[in-house]
Amino acid sequence: METEELLGIIANGEDSRHQFKAIINNVNSLASEMAAFSNSKGGHILIGVNDDGTITGLSDDQLRRINQDIANAATNNVKPSINPMTQNFSLPAGKVLVLTVEAGLVKPYMDSSGYIWVKSGSDKRRVTAREELQRMFQEAGLVHADESSVQNSFTAEIDEESFDAFFEREYGESIEQQHVPRSQLLENMNLAKDGLLNIAGTLLFSSRPQIRLPVFIVKAVAFPGLYIEDDQYIDSQDVKGKLTDVFQQSLGFVLSNLKHIQKEQGFNSTGEPEIPRIVLEELIANALIHRDYFISAPVKLLVFADRIEIISPGHLPNNLTVDNIKMGNSNVRNPILASFAPKLLPYRGLGSGIKRAIKAYPHIDFIDDRDSNTFKVIILRKEK
Structure with missing residues (x-):
């Protein structure tokens, strides 16, 4: 970032990609801010700038301390840890530190208390909605919707004729030759677990998938x-x-x-x-x-x-x-x-x-x- 770009950001005020802080005194609070940027689209925290855009500036000692606090928070207080970048600027009104946090690749990121934050306008908010959490874990490759069990979708609900024909066509043997129940075969094929079909099993082989999944049409x-x-x-x-x-x-x-x-x-x-x-x-x-x-x-x-x-x-x-x-x-x-x-x-x-x-x-x-x-x-x- 160049000085001219920094001055332009300050002039335009805070938004979802740019936040102003007069000073940083709390490492845990800093970690939650960095986690929010990592879980969203990334952005910049300008330290030494008031919310209204006036520059308060930082002393050399404050710059050194805050740079160290950022490194500690990024390593120890954000999980998984991140690698933010910092730049120090000497402006006519005082020194400003620009902290740059990129959008994370292994979302979700949590603070030291295990809370997940995202940006909401120029502020941040905690993620509590189950669907939003699921999507974040999905982006991280930690969970996949199609393997989720469908409530009350018992393996007995499959279209046996369709499933048996697929099995014989794919594996070259009939169901009867397996000497195990269909429910076990479904689990072996990652289509069910503990007697319940998952979303994939329901959509592929249930006799009437929309009884359990009415919106998936x-x-x-x-x-x-x-x-x-x-x-x-x-x-x-x-x-x-x-x-x-x-x-x-x-x-x-x-x-x-x-x-x-x-x-x-x-x-x-x-x-x-x-x-x-x-x-x-x-x-x-x-x-x-x-x-x-x-x-x-x-x-x-x-x-x-x-x-x-x-x-x-x-x-x-x-x-x-x-x-x-x-x-x-x-x-x-x-x-x-x-x-x-x-x-x-x-x-x-x-x-x-x-x-x-x-x-x-x-x-x-x-x-x-x-x-x-x-x-x-x-x-x-x-x-x-």
Whole structure:
């Protein structure tokens, strides 16, 4: 940071990335501030500056002490420890210390009392909501939604015919040849624990998944124009069932609401959809497999006159960006679902789906909306 940039920050006042402190006297309080920045998007603490932006300045002894306090707090009072950077500035009104804390890679970060803090405007707040804590542990790779047990979802609720056919197809032996109950096989396959199906097991093999997980559906609507209208729509469907059924029905919904082009097919042919089928397969499969199942909301599938929107709960995990995923980078949010998907859906994993879709049809936009915690895919419809 240069002096001119520092003066500009002071002139603009405090916000969620910049906080002013006249002095630091409490190492525990400092640790909670650093934890909040680490759990959020990072930022700067300007020490030697009042809340109103007036510069009080620091003595040389204060600069030395506070630099030492920062090092101690970062190592001993923030868990896991962090590596902040400090800069000392000599301004006309006095000396200012700038403490820079980067957004953390192994969230959540806690203070010495075990509390988790995040930034809230120019202040901070303690995280207490279960869903928010789950998402933070999820980002750290410490917990995955699809392995969470579903309350009252007993293993006896699986569709035995579907599960048995999958097992024999995948492992080359029938269920009867295993000489162990299906409940044990489900646990061995990471689909259940202690007699309860997890989210992955419920979505993949339960006879009626939405009895236990009613919000994990696809809400599909086709509109005649360019905007969402409450009373003007062409088609609407709440898509339910096992994940394979939801995929097929969602794909069918879009295809039935698209134009089909004859090209060189015969007169009686249904023709090819205006958007290649492989594009829809890849993007719908991605939405079902990689959505955030800690969020109680459906996937939305919206067909407009000029575009298709697929809106998934949960922004891109960790430090993934739109540019990353276009290059084939991936971060598996639901590892159990991702491991079963290639065996049940036209899904290949390894981050190749987005690249394949763009190659087949470049007219696709991606919006990672971290404020609303959603990820949106927009497939533009082009006149043929």
